[in-house]
Amino acid sequence: MSRCVLRSRHCSVGACPAVSVALRGSSTTPVHHQVPRQVEKPEIDTTWQMRALPLKLQQPVPSDLEIAQAQEPKDISEVAEELGLHSHEIDFYGRKKAKVSLDVLDRLASEPDGKYVLVAGITPTPLGEGKSTTVMGLVQSLGAHLGENAFACIRQPSQGPTFGIKGGAAGGGYSQVIPMEEFNLHLTGDNHAITAANNLLAAAIDARMLHESSQSDKRLYSRLVPVVNGKRAFSAIQIRRLEKLGINKTDPDSLTEEELGRFARLDIDPDTITWQRVVDTNDRFLRGITVGQGPKEKGAERQAQFDITVASEIMAILALTTDLDDMRQRFARIVVASNRAGEPVTAEDLGISGALTVLMKDAIRPNLMQTLEGTPALVHAGPFANIAHGNSSIVADRIALKVAGRDGYVVTEAGFGADIGMEKFFNIKCRASGLVPHCVVLVATVRALKMHGGGPKVVAGAPLPREYVEENVELARAGCANLRKQIENATKFGVPVVVCVNKFKQDTPAELAAILEEARSAGASEAAVSDHWSLGGEGAVDLAKAVRRACNQPSDFRYLYNLEDDIPTKIETIAREIYGAAGIELSEQAKAKIDTYNRQGFGNLPICMAKTHLSLSHDPERKGAPSGFTLPIRDIRASVGAGFLYPLVGTMSTMPGLPTRPCFYDIDLDEKGNVMGLF
């Protein structure tokens, strides 16, 4: 398998093809999609020759696992060959998944990017409105039905909920990524690598404090820079620490006593530690713990907690990094605490950023899988959408955009509602990548709109009230206030919006028609009903054509705020413009943190709001499009390595629990070794 495709494309008349624009600056200046200069290369058809996998559609639609297991995926080597990947650019992990090397980006550096499509959603019910399913249906339609080069870029789910209550996240019905067992379980071990890296750093913090507490400066120094073969020498990471401290010496015997103390003693203030341990398990008993109660650590005990792995800053870094070197620098910048003088203590100070990079060197490569219809999908990173930015990785999107080529499509997904996931996609992810999106697909459901229109509460696990299973056009129309606001939010970034009404079996033609009408009148470029859940890509053809048209419209992408704005201004801009708030209210703690971050030099980071996804406001009970409220900012925290500040609006749980009957009761292998009970 080693096929080199000569890539070149040229400009189609009347359209406005994508150009990737370096855009790491802070301004909100509009960026137009420009028409590139005609390149003197032979015209070659660069459309992939994909073998589509036919669906055997059944009614009623079987369970997700039954559908997934009824489809024999292509060997991933076949997919890689169809994409024109070179053999040294791909590493197989078993037969159905593979890691793609970032070397692809070097080979295709001079090629234009494909169209970049974001799938976001209106404010959802607790059941979710099918964004992942829409991503899958849309790429299946573009790739297997319209003959376009089309990539899905999606997040890897946490393994915790798979065994808890939620089940997997591979899409659903006839729009899925397969094999869904691989997707929902270990995959290629990226989340496990994050756990290992995160916890090595956590162990290093406590161990360092313990060793500092029992040793003099001189003793500490002599252990940190030991005599090996008769000689003391600094390691490379120690020389970087010396430089940071302004000590320009490389001979360990030349440090003064004062320098030696400053170098050796991190003097971490235990009350300021923000770095927590993680497990990829729903373990509520680790939400609040005391560590250090072993006989040899007594006296050093302290309060701590475990978060679920996907909440780790390492995960956010994986999602936002652009290459190995950038990842290493981000790890170095991670702030784990302050010292007693109030200065930030970093992973680099602990001497550990190289080791973290080594632990994550394979995880940085995106995972190639396929959809139910055999089109390609890159699965990579899955950061929380509240305390982090909730988007899949930049490196996966970049690779996909290059491999898809100028006329191809890359569909990526933002977690939660558009007020959260999409806003962070634009202001954080696109700012870090420099990539410019071509259109936003906004997923709505009749069910969610009825809830916003005043329907009864929707509760996971309980049967849906009558309002949701019988026709009620007025209720759905009333709920379109939320849809309108989210359309408005997207257009504030200058990007065309395609509304996708994700069809459920109880939806009636009148309800669907009303929503399409509302969407168009609210400023959506396009609006389509899509039935990919029960029909696969065939059910999303209208949506796919709408997306294709929208991507060829001129766009005018801009960020919402400048990085140089002060912290309260940035927060208030998001609160007013996106949430509809009248203003914000900062707690004393939040104000103190703002002072700290300004003093420590982190004031220019973008903002990653940690807010409920169940309302545009901070109150999950306020549906529709609330306005006039004041958004309370309880606290502000920093993920300096990932590169954002995250204001806390309310309390965010970073560790789910297991219910009385977790779904693991149904999970087992059958006699042939197939997984049962996942969903």
Added chain:
Amino acid sequence: MSRCVLRSRHCSVGACPAVSVALRGSSTTPVHHQVPRQVEKPEIDTTWQMRALPLKLQQPVPSDLEIAQAQEPKDISEVAEELGLHSHEIDFYGRKKAKVSLDVLDRLASEPDGKYVLVAGITPTPLGEGKSTTVMGLVQSLGAHLGENAFACIRQPSQGPTFGIKGGAAGGGYSQVIPMEEFNLHLTGDNHAITAANNLLAAAIDARMLHESSQSDKRLYSRLVPVVNGKRAFSAIQIRRLEKLGINKTDPDSLTEEELGRFARLDIDPDTITWQRVVDTNDRFLRGITVGQGPKEKGAERQAQFDITVASEIMAILALTTDLDDMRQRFARIVVASNRAGEPVTAEDLGISGALTVLMKDAIRPNLMQTLEGTPALVHAGPFANIAHGNSSIVADRIALKVAGRDGYVVTEAGFGADIGMEKFFNIKCRASGLVPHCVVLVATVRALKMHGGGPKVVAGAPLPREYVEENVELARAGCANLRKQIENATKFGVPVVVCVNKFKQDTPAELAAILEEARSAGASEAAVSDHWSLGGEGAVDLAKAVRRACNQPSDFRYLYNLEDDIPTKIETIAREIYGAAGIELSEQAKAKIDTYNRQGFGNLPICMAKTHLSLSHDPERKGAPSGFTLPIRDIRASVGAGFLYPLVGTMSTMPGLPTRPCFYDIDLDEKGNVMGLF
């Protein structure tokens, strides 16, 4: 890659080829290696056509990582093809490692096994005496220099020590498994899968106790057997629990109130919980913790601890299981606590054994790698050698024995000194597998023997005292008491012993000659000096030839004790026969546990002693071959899923710590992306 090798061999005149004998019984009855009946098959040369990788030997010997990185490994697909594996039997994980399917065992079921060689060691210094290095040197010699089919089967190391103080465990010098970075880091994720499975079970225990504490029997029952689509139904695992409880009903609505309560309420006594959480990180602050201090779990808090992943019973099960179904049954039998009536509570009672199996379904397949000279190695499982049995997996050994074929060799390693690792290999691992070993290689070093002869203390990290770097034949000869005792221990199992003196650069000819003489006079079948560390397989040719001769000697394998012996008798047999003790002393706690295990039906399990490896006795300071001491048994614990009881002789640490300057200070990627700083 799909080559089918027609396998058949016949009996070579005068030799005694191996026959795998089913031997799961409990008796100590001798098992002779018999000459199989002449099979009527065409004679075909089944020797692998391996491409050996030549070594570019340098003096002085470079660092392990430099040696490893200077050798370009074959693609693992080439190794798999050389071994005659079929394409559906192998899954690649990148280019240099692969997972081997247990289907190989079905295909080769009727073929005879190869020779089964165990590498064990004398009582070591804290620095280790090079057992792993000897395994590598021996297979490199057998395979690349003597033209035999030779497999190494080794343990996967914990990732914790790689970043702590010890470094990796891939062998050393010119006898290593490569790529050593892969070996020492995530490999194919087996240890991560163990962490995930272990911690899911731990989370389930605490969550279940919490839910039971707040719900009535009826409420609990109605949640455990919920109405789905208008109907209640038991899951398969719940029906098995009903059967265990003697409730022969399948209709959830037919249970009496008493039955419903017994089914729904596990009633775990929190003081009896033995299942701990794990991380694969050296995190000493997790040795003693309090869990359940979050606001929603308050009142349910309890003392707990984290162990390092390799100490998990899941790891011991992986090492001892024979196939997927057996693994599932072992998971089901895991005892996590007792209920308030004193009955064991199992993973099956918690409804989780299927989910554990799903998490471990890939981990059960051994990992194919290669030695520095391109011969095959299977890396699989790495259980602790004190609270568990310290041997690599049975499935790896079985696959290797079949693939090597009747005239081939499989060299496997037992952790710690022979009094621990070898004794457990014979009495626990061979009992579970039914496999019969052909010879034991006992690794000794001049350094360790001098220590046993009365030399000064050997301390990791400190320079070696003069006695160890200058010739001192008398000291070495005096230390041979330990070697003699370990030879005697091996011969008690009826297996020929080959003593390997693992040569270090400061050893003198007179010292080496004295040890060979002592070894032979103590009953070793063979004794050889081996210099594989500085010369690779070439340096181990004498050893390899000695092993080849020993494997063709008649042997008379037997276990040391009967499973039906009562628990104190089994412990005392090991203490007297192997350690040289005069007797044992059981604490009150140990006596109480014996009563409990007898009552719960676990009295017939084999014994897995948790004793220091630094002395034949329980006191690490007593070197040589102590005798006349009484072995104190502080406590006895049970790993019912793995299938053994483990008496605690002293305190065993199950969580290492990080030193002031962990080796992560040196670990990083260079500008080409190569790992630096591992050793």
